[in-house]
Amino acid sequence: MQHGCTQPSAKRGLLAPLTARLSSVCFAALGESDVALIEQSPDGMLLLGGAGEQLVEHYSFYAVFQTAEEYRLLTGGTELGTLPVDNVLAPE
Numbered sequence: 001m002q003h004g005c006t007q008p009s010a011k012r013g014l015l016a017p018l019t020a021r022l023s024s025v026c027f028a029a030l031g032e033s034d035v036a037l038i039e040q041s042p043d044g045m046l047l048l049g050g051a052g053e054q055l056v057e058h059y060s061f062y063a064v065f066q067t068a069e070e071y072r073l074l075t076g077g078t079e080l081g082t083l084p085v086d087n088v089l090a091p092e
Contacts, residue, residue, distance in 0.1 A: 018026070027046070030037045036049035048056065055061065073080040 027038065027040075029035065031039055031049065035051065037052040037055070038046050039049040040046055060067065069085040070082040071085060072082050
């Protein structure tokens with residue numbers, strides 16, 4: 001498993017508009033044990049927490065465009081094809 005990490009900085013990027021206090025409160029909330037989206041290593045690096053890992057492991061996390069959901073048709077481990085979820089064939 002590969003881990004990405006960063007050190008928090010309010011001087012650049014998305015955090016630039018936040019005050020140091022507000023960004024600290026936000027990071028603390030994201031790291032609470034009942035949320036567990038991030039955690040901080042002893043050297044100050046921010047890492048994904050358990051819930052954060054589960055979130056980014058989902059196939060839709062990196063999608064930059066809407067991906068239609070679909071059913072896969074399988075038989076004996078072989079894929080026969082796919083059907084879009086929003087356009088399922090039904091008898092009239």
